Amino acid sequence: MTRLNLCTALALLISAFSANAQDADYKSPPTPQAVPGEFIVKLRTDSANVRSAVSALGGEVVDTLPSINAVVIRAPQASMANAAQWVQGIRQRQADIEYIEPNWLQFAVDTNPNDPMFAQQWGLPQIKAPLAWDTRKEAPTVIVAVIDTGIDYNHPDLKDNMWKNPKEIPANGIDEDANGIVDDVHGANFVGATGTGNPLDDNKHGTHVAGIIAAMTNNGVGVAGTAWKTQLMAVKFLDANGSGSTANAIKAIDYATTMGAHVMNNSWGGGGFSQALKDAITAAHNKGALFAAAAGNSNTDNDASPFYPSSYDVPSVISVMSTAQGDVKSSFSQWGKTSVDLAAPGTTILSTLPNNQYGSLSGTSMATPFVSGAAALVKAANPAWNGEKIKQHLMDTVDKVPALMNVSNGRLNLAKAVAGAPTAACPVDSSLIAYNEFFWPANTTFSSNANVLDVAFTLPKSMIVDITAHGSARRSAGSGVSTFITGLLTDNAAPNVMWTGSYRQGTYRENDNHETVSSTFSLRLPAGSHTAYWKLWLSGFSMQFASANITVRAFPCSMGGKIAAMEDATSTTEVEQGARIIPSQAAGGASLTTIEQQMSVTTSGKR
Amino acid sequence: MCAAPRRLSCRRVAELASAAGISALLLVVAPPMAVSQQGGGGVVHPNIIPNELLVKFAPGVSRANAEEILQRAGTQTIGAPSLEGRLFHVRVPDANAVVAVKTALERVPSVEYVEAVQTVTIQPKN
Numbered sequence: 001m002t003r004l005n006l007c008t009a010l011a012l013l014i015s016a017f018s019a020n021a022q023d024a025d026y027k028s029p030p031t032p033q034a035v036p037g038e039f040i041v042k043l044r045t046d047s048a049n050v051r052s053a054v055s056a057l058g059g060e061v062v063d064t065l066p067s068i069n070a071v072v073i074r075a076p077q078a079s080m081a082n083a084a085q086w087v088q089g090i091r092q093r094q095a096d097i098e099y100i101e102p103n104w105l106q107f108a109v110d111t112n113p114n115d116p117m118f119a120q121q122w123g124l125p126q127i128k129a130p131l132a133w134d135t136r137k138e139a140p141t142v143i144v145a146v147i148d149t150g151i152d153y154n155h156p157d158l159k160d161n162m163w164k165n166p167k168e169i170p171a172n173g174i175d176e177d178a179n180g181i182v183d184d185v186h187g188a189n190f191v192g193a194t195g196t197g198n199p200l201d202d203n204k205h206g207t208h209v210a211g212i213i214a215a216m217t218n219n220g221v222g223v224a225g226t227a228w229k230t231q232l233m234a235v236k237f238l239d240a241n242g243s244g245s246t247a248n249a250i251k252a253i254d255y256a257t258t259m260g261a262h263v264m265n266n267s268w269g270g271g272g273f274s275q276a277l278k279d280a281i282t283a284a285h286n287k288g289a290l291f292a293a294a295a296g297n298s299n300t301d302n303d304a305s306p307f308y309p310s311s312y313d314v315p316s317v318i319s320v321m322s323t324a325q326g327d328v329k330s331s332f333s334q335w336g337k338t339s340v341d342l343a344a345p346g347t348t349i350l351s352t353l354p355n356n357q358y359g360s361l362s363g364t365s366m367a368t369p370f371v372s373g374a375a376a377l378v379k380a381a382n383p384a385w386n387g388e389k390i391k392q393h394l395m396d397t398v399d400k401v402p403a404l405m406n407v408s409n410g411r412l413n414l415a416k417a418v419a420g421a422p423t424a425a426c427p428v429d430s431s432l433i434a435y436n437e438f439f440w441p442a443n444t445t446f447s448s449n450a451n452v453l454d455v456a457f458t459l460p461k462s463m464i465v466d467i468t469a470h471g472s473a474r475r476s477a478g479s480g481v482s483t484f485i486t487g488l489l490t491d492n493a494a495p496n497v498m499w500t501g502s503y504r505q506g507t508y509r510e511n512d513n514h515e516t517v518s519s520t521f522s523l524r525l526p527a528g529s530h531t532a533y534w535k536l537w538l539s540g541f542s543m544q545f546a547s548a549n550i551t552v553r554a555f556p557c558s559m560g561g562k563i564a565a566m567e568d569a570t571s572t573t574e575v576e577q578g579a580r581i582i583p584s585q586a587a588g589g590a591s592l593t594t595i596e597q598q599m600s601v602t603t604s605g606k607r
Numbered sequence: 608m609c610a611a612p613r614r615l616s617c618r619r620v621a622e623l624a625s626a627a628g629i630s631a632l633l634l635v636v637a638p639p640m641a642v643s644q645q646g647g648g649g650v651v652h653p654n655i656i657p658n659e660l661l662v663k664f665a666p667g668v669s670r671a672n673a674e675e676i677l678q679r680a681g682t683q684t685i686g687a688p689s690l691e692g693r694l695f696h697v698r699v700p701d702a703n704a705v706v707a708v709k710t711a712l713e714r715v716p717s718v719e720y721v722e723a724v725q726t727v728t729i730q731p732k733n
Contacts (some may be wrong), residue, residue: 082615149729194686205729242729245656247685247696249727254689271654271725276661276694283690294730332732347732363731 053359139380148206149415187234211352218405226373265363290387316387322346335407437549478541
């Protein structure tokens with residue numbers, strides 16, 4: 001924790017407490033936040049005098065930090081609103097104090113890179129990449145073949161992450177490694193009749209895909225990649241129009257297999273079944289590679305009508321569909337409850353383009369490289385794992401997003417994937433699962449900003465929590481295009497400051513259109529009591545919820561340890577409620593409706 | 608009457624058939640098929656590249672032997688073989704000969720399968 005000058009710290013604290021956030025503030029990254037009323041007191045001697053002073057002023061010592069000879073103190077409830085003034089009283093009573101500082105909430109578990117366009121890359125927080133990067137962000141020994149239109153290997157945000165063939169000397173006209181391709185330094189090009197060593201992208205697609213997988217990250221330039229560092233092998237078989245043949249695809253896959261690619265990204269497809277293409281993929285599988293393939297963009301069911309190569313029944317083929325903001329299926333994306341393995345963001349994805357450019361593209365083409373980047377990080381953590389094992393692990397660690405349950409296995413969660421394999425050694429702490437829901441015979445209507453639901457929980461120590469909100473709603477009154485946002489926030493920090501990455505946006509175009517409304521994210525929270533609020537922002541129309549629930553699951557494992565899959569929870573404490581609506585006044589004068597719950601606790605089995 | 612296309616003489620078809628241990632008669636009576644319009648599930652796909660085939664040989668067939676069979680069938684190889692030297696990408700110069708060539712090659716015992724070459728595309732939405 002950064003040591004701060006007391007005055008500065010208190011000024012920040014007072015500022016945080018007095019934040020009177022408007023709606024716009026909900027989407028802002030949190031300003032420095034502290035545990036309300038708590039301070040860390042660094043002592044010059046022992047703690048006896050400080051304990052006495054704290055007690056005399058109605059507070060308590062809630063923890064000790066012997067390694068730095070400090071204690072954590074908490075102001076009395078009555079002084080919470082003026083905690084800064086209260087702690088000044090401690091300071092004035094004691095000369096044994098070296099310094100006092102707020103007990104800052106630690107959000108540093110989210111590793112946010114300094115790439116200037118990172119804030120526009122909604123897909124990375126969606127898959128919990130910042131949380132994952134605290135555990136693992138680089139896969140320098142892993143080779144990811146981008147089997148595509150090539151890569152602009154001179155792009156400033158890609159060039160240092162390009163694979164370099166260790167056996168080839170550039171531009172000397174000699175095939176040193178005798179693989180039939182001369183000067184294949186960064187990969188190969190199979191568009192023509194014979195392969196060449198220049199896979200430069202003459203479209204833009206492959207360069208865009210490459211940036212999603214592993215744009216150079218935290219370099220102060222452009223965008224961030226899913227993996228900050230890996231080896232991108234450019235294997236071009238699609239021409240300047242983005243078209244190619246199964247024959248050349250096979251040559252490209254064969255090259256990637258021969259040259260040792262661990263992961264193959266395949267953001268292409270079409271045509272019918274090809275035994276030869278399946279044989280090439282099987283050969284890659286036999287060498288231990290993962291074959292990530294796009295599910296296609298025709299908004300059809302791959303269970304009913306297969307889409308190749310993503311539909312090949314090879315154990316290491318992982319089929320990827322696309323999601324849009326809000327954790328919902330992209331309108332164009334093909335799906336398949338059994339044949340599509342997982343989902344990843346694919347709508348309006350910002351990444352690299354040739355000639356030092358950046359831009360957004362949409363498609364399952366863009367979803368697939370998130371999975372390839374994730375696979376690279378998993379492979380780096382588990383070098384002995386083959387493609388089939390990596391695939392299974394990625395599927396085991398998805399977020400079971402309700403809106404995707406009928407179209408795939410779930411949405412990629414990079415944080416869980418890199419944290420480790422699900423293991424009974426560290427299951428979800430079922431005693432700390434908090435759950436709340438409503439499903440009323442009479443539907444509940446909100447006509448202005450509201451707290452849909454909330455759930456309180458207490459953590460005995462700093463823990464990782466998954467928070468999920470889900471509901472079914474329709475626009476019951478309004479006109480034109482209506483936009484709503486749902487999000488999750490806590491009352492434990494500065495009021496109305498949203499947890500990073502938690503807001504979701506949706507749009508209604510007509511009344512009576514039903515929408516699945518959801519938010520989900522993971523973060524580490526400190527010890528203590530918390531309340532997760534599911535908040536709804538809307539203006540000029542009414543939303544009627546048929547059902548809604550909010551769930552908090554706590555993981556006792558430390559970062560770098562093992563996080564269990566949600567399914568490992570064996571019991572759930574459910575909170576049933578009767579509820580009444582209490583109108584109140586929100587910050588900034590907006591009307592706010594709060595649901596106050598009268599709860600009774602029951603216990604149910606596995607959900 | 609010989610049903611072989613112009614660029615593939617009846618003699619060459621017969622030679623090929625002979626090498627494969629089958630009679631030219633069988634080739635003649637074999638019904639013409641849409642070479643390429645069928646995927647593994649029998650689904651018709653329009654995105655076939657005309658005049659090109661993929662030919663996979665059984666394990667143990669030498670490259671020289673495979674290339675000889677392909678040449679005698681009237682095809683031209685495109686690039687080097689893949690899949691450990693067993694899969695050949697070939698061009699059939701005369702589009703009218705594709706059906707006959709495919710049928711003939713499929714009857715060569717050392718040929719594991721013959722299939723059409725299809726077009727695939729990138730999968731961005733925009």
